[in-house]
Amino acid sequence: MSVNPDIQVERDTATFRSIDVTHMLDGSPEATNQRRIRQKQIGDDPQINRRNIIFMSHEERYEAAIARGLRIEQLKAEHDWDIMDENNAIMWCFSDIAMFVHKVMFIPAIERLGNKEQHDKWLPLAIDHKILGTYAQTELGHGTFLRGLEMEARYDKSTEEFVISTPKHSSMKWWPGSLGHSSSHAVLLATLYIDDQNCGMQPFIVQLRDLNTWKPLPGVEVGGIGPKMALATTDNGFLVLNNVRIPRDQMLMKYAQVSKDGKFTKSGAAKANYSTMMLVRVGIAHSCYFSLAVGATIVTRYSAVRRQGEIKPGAPEVKILDYQTQQLKVIPSIATAYAFHFCKEHLKWYYIETFQQIQQNDFSGLPEIHCVTSGLKAYMSDIATAQLETLRRACGGNGYLLSNGITNTYIQTLALPTVEGENTVLYLQVARYLMKCLKVAATGEAVKGSLSYMNEKIKTPYTSGLVTREDYSNVKKLLKLYQNMTVRLTQKAGDHLNKLHVSGQPKYEAWNNTSVQLVNAAKAYCQTYVLGMNIEGLSTQAVDLPGDALEVIHQLCVFYALHGITEQSGNFLETGCINITELHIIQQEAQEMMAKIRKNAVALVDAFDIPDNLLNSTLGCYDGNAYQHLYDSAKSDPMNQKQVLPAFEKYIKPMLQGKHTSKL
Numbered sequence: 001m002s003v004n005p006d007i008q009v010e011r012d013t014a015t016f017r018s019i020d021v022t023h024m025l026d027g028s029p030e031a032t033n034q035r036r037i038r039q040k041q042i043g044d045d046p047q048i049n050r051r052n053i054i055f056m057s058h059e060e061r062y063e064a065a066i067a068r069g070l071r072i073e074q075l076k077a078e079h080d081w082d083i084m085d086e087n088n089a090i091m092w093c094f095s096d097i098a099m100f101v102h103k104v105m106f107i108p109a110i111e112r113l114g115n116k117e118q119h120d121k122w123l124p125l126a127i128d129h130k131i132l133g134t135y136a137q138t139e140l141g142h143g144t145f146l147r148g149l150e151m152e153a154r155y156d157k158s159t160e161e162f163v164i165s166t167p168k169h170s171s172m173k174w175w176p177g178s179l180g181h182s183s184s185h186a187v188l189l190a191t192l193y194i195d196d197q198n199c200g201m202q203p204f205i206v207q208l209r210d211l212n213t214w215k216p217l218p219g220v221e222v223g224g225i226g227p228k229m230a231l232a233t234t235d236n237g238f239l240v241l242n243n244v245r246i247p248r249d250q251m252l253m254k255y256a257q258v259s260k261d262g263k264f265t266k267s268g269a270a271k272a273n274y275s276t277m278m279l280v281r282v283g284i285a286h287s288c289y290f291s292l293a294v295g296a297t298i299v300t301r302y303s304a305v306r307r308q309g310e311i312k313p314g315a316p317e318v319k320i321l322d323y324q325t326q327q328l329k330v331i332p333s334i335a336t337a338y339a340f341h342f343c344k345e346h347l348k349w350y351y352i353e354t355f356q357q358i359q360q361n362d363f364s365g366l367p368e369i370h371c372v373t374s375g376l377k378a379y380m381s382d383i384a385t386a387q388l389e390t391l392r393r394a395c396g397g398n399g400y401l402l403s404n405g406i407t408n409t410y411i412q413t414l415a416l417p418t419v420e421g422e423n424t425v426l427y428l429q430v431a432r433y434l435m436k437c438l439k440v441a442a443t444g445e446a447v448k449g450s451l452s453y454m455n456e457k458i459k460t461p462y463t464s465g466l467v468t469r470e471d472y473s474n475v476k477k478l479l480k481l482y483q484n485m486t487v488r489l490t491q492k493a494g495d496h497l498n499k500l501h502v503s504g505q506p507k508y509e510a511w512n513n514t515s516v517q518l519v520n521a522a523k524a525y526c527q528t529y530v531l532g533m534n535i536e537g538l539s540t541q542a543v544d545l546p547g548d549a550l551e552v553i554h555q556l557c558v559f560y561a562l563h564g565i566t567e568q569s570g571n572f573l574e575t576g577c578i579n580i581t582e583l584h585i586i587q588q589e590a591q592e593m594m595a596k597i598r599k600n601a602v603a604l605v606d607a608f609d610i611p612d613n614l615l616n617s618t619l620g621c622y623d624g625n626a627y628q629h630l631y632d633s634a635k636s637d638p639m640n641q642k643q644v645l646p647a648f649e650k651y652i653k654p655m656l657q658g659k660h661t662s663k664l
């Protein structure tokens with residue numbers, strides 16, 4: 001099929017070469033090459049490719065998802081994949097791998113929470129798939145408030161065993177992925193009691209099913225919790241345990257230990273048992289970039305080939321991408337995807353470094369990384385889901401089809417603001433950190449890390465620093481506005497908190513009555529963080545780009561900063577970080593920048609370099625022949641393989657013959 005001329009002209013008139021930017025996104029030309037080889041291995045594989053899943057039943061899809069998980073293992077061995085190759089393969093199809101939680105939570109939990117003997121015993125079994133596991137933490141009654149978990153593990157000194165039980169309905173496990181039908185074991189989080197003394201939430205390895213028959217073991221009641229919006233094959237389940245006994249060495253004992261005679265000891269940081277969640281929050285930030293890159297690619301390409309209506313009366317119909325309002329739906333998602341790329345790269349290295357320190361028992365970096373990973377997980381998933389919905393709607397009626405590739409991406413991404421810590425709750429964790437830093441800055445001590453800008457801003461009066469027109473495209477000056485706004489919102493929340501406290505409210509009540517401001521300040525902190533990482537990326541990852549490509553990546557960053565101010569103008573104005581005249585100039589500059597980026601929109605999404613067989617989209621194929629692909633997909637619907645469906649003889653015909661009132 002030849003390439004649609006409407007999309008070809010976009011590529012021919014771009015001011016830079018997409019491939020240069022692709023190399024930047026991958027890190028080097030060699031890395032691009034390597035990724036392409038790996039993507040071909042997964043994209044061309046009939047068991048991994050998800051071309052036909054939209055026509056499958058739930059059960060067919062589940063089976064295919066198991067097969068896909070196994071196939072990834074085979075490919076890994078066949079082609080000698082490293083951990084990054086494997087993670088990328090998982091990332092591409094995580095919503096359709098039944099044993100996904102085994103890989104991203106069960107194994108990492110044992111690695112992080114187990115001691116040496118436990119690693120030696122359990123990791124080989126898990127890595128070789130001799131056992132399959134889930135991460136069972138959430139209960140019917142509690143997901144957020146972990147100190148409230150009710151499933152009990154009581155230590156029995158006489159037998160050196162833990163007895164695990166579910167005292168009431170609210171204490172059953174509810175939601176763990178792969179628990180329903182696909183796990184033999186669980187890393188199960190339960191409240192430990194020794195002689196009726198509550199020793200907090202601890203992790204245990206519990207076998208749930210017989211490895212030969214797959215039947216639940218005595219005392220274990222397990223099943224699926226029912227159909228969901230998406231992620232149908234991650235069979236989330238419930239679990240009731242009736243006095244199930246496990247040996248003492250099946251409590252994961254890296255950070256807390258129970259001796260044979262029932263003595264409880266702790267080592268490491270207080271929240272060390274929460275470390276698996278932090279890893280997955282980093283994975284989620286990564287996945288938000290992926291989802292947005294997919295969505296932006298599909299919708300930008302479709303908008304460049306779909307012609308509808310006219311701008312100049314009587315002139316030929318225009319590409320919908322030429323409408324300014326359509327640009328406002330599409331260009332912010334391209335700019336955000338690039339900003340998220342720089343941010344997730346930074347986060348990856350930051351996490352790896354801090355994790356290495358933790359391994360050496362240095363926990364000093366934990367509060368800051370907990371704040372950053374919680375905040376970015378929340379912020380990036382909030383933005384990704386909002387923008388994906390805008391993108392989906394930007395496809396008009398075809399945005400409602402499953403074959404468009406964006407609908408599935410959107411509904412699976414919708415889980416991310418909830419899983420691994422509900423977003424509001426995570427923003428409130430960020431706010432705790434903001435309040436602590438504010439206290440430090442107020443005493444004149446230096447705040448370190450990502451909030452070090454507080455030191456300067458808390459003392460100096462605010463001026464926008466926007467004097468000349470050039471200042472409005474100076475990303476460093478724009479970043480200062482964001483930092484000002486974050487500090488001011490933090491101070492305002494802090495002042496409100498103090499005021500309520502001084503007026504007699506207990507601290508906890510004052511906190512709840514300030515939580516709207518606190519969340520607002522936390523979001524501002526996250527937005528500032530992402531912009532900061534985008535700017536850093538310009539001078540690190542993008543610095544070697546040819547001039548024309550660098551200019552476009554720079555334009556995207558300027559647009560990202562300006563557009564963010566227009567979206568949050570209330571915060572910027574209310575805190576006095578800009579005035580209304582400056583806001584009007586910013587709005588104008590953002591629109592002009594958007595028009596410049598429009599010219600390169602297709603080339604910018606081409607640079608994400610997502611092959612058709614992974615994009616799985618009728619609307620967003622590289623060749624731009626959306627109508628042909630839509631038609632082909634409709635024709636391949638199994639319901640279209642028969643001219644007349646059985647329902648005709650059964651119901652429609654009797655109705656046409658006036659027999660519908662008699663008993664069918």
Ligand SMILES: CCCCCCCCCCCCCCCCCC(=O)SCCNC(=O)CCNC(=O)[C@H](O)C(C)(C)COP(=O)(O)OP(=O)(O)OC[C@H]1O[C@@H](n2cnc3c(N)ncnc32)[C@H](O)[C@@H]1OP(=O)(O)O
Nearest residue numbers: 087104143144145146271274283284287370419420421432
């Ligand atoms: C690997 C391969 C990757 C491949 C590709 C991956 C692709 C991924 C793509 C998508 C993935 C989708 C996966 C879906 C799986 C979902 C799994 C789940 O939901 S599982 C279920 C997920 N469930 C959840 O996420 C539950 C959410 N709830 C929670 O995490 C907690 O209840 C809480 C944090 C909200 C409060 O905890 P509470 O004990 O009441 O604490 P307080 O309020 O009393 O005090 C706060 C103090 O604690 C401190 N601190 C806290 N956390 C940490 C930490 N991690 N560290 C350090 N510190 C921490 C904090 O700083 C503060 O310090 P301070 O101010 O006092 O000095």
Ligand SMILES: Cc1cc2nc3c(=O)[nH]c(=O)nc-3n(C[C@H](O)[C@H](O)[C@H](O)COP(=O)(O)OP(=O)(O)OC[C@H]3O[C@@H](n4cnc5c(N)ncnc54)[C@H](O)[C@@H]3O)c2cc1C
Nearest residue numbers: 135136137138142143144175176177415419420421422424
């Ligand atoms: C697709 C999917 C997969 C999942 N996989 C797993 C898994 O593998 N393992 C596992 O253990 N769990 C899993 N979960 C559960 C998930 O981690 C929890 O649902 C999540 O942590 C939110 O907790 P919750 O359901 O208790 O929400 P709730 O806490 O009940 O949230 C409801 C509302 O209350 C608000 N709220 C709650 N507490 C506060 C507070 N302190 N301050 C202000 N507002 C508050 C929230 O903001 C939200 O608006 C999964 C969930 C989903 C949807």
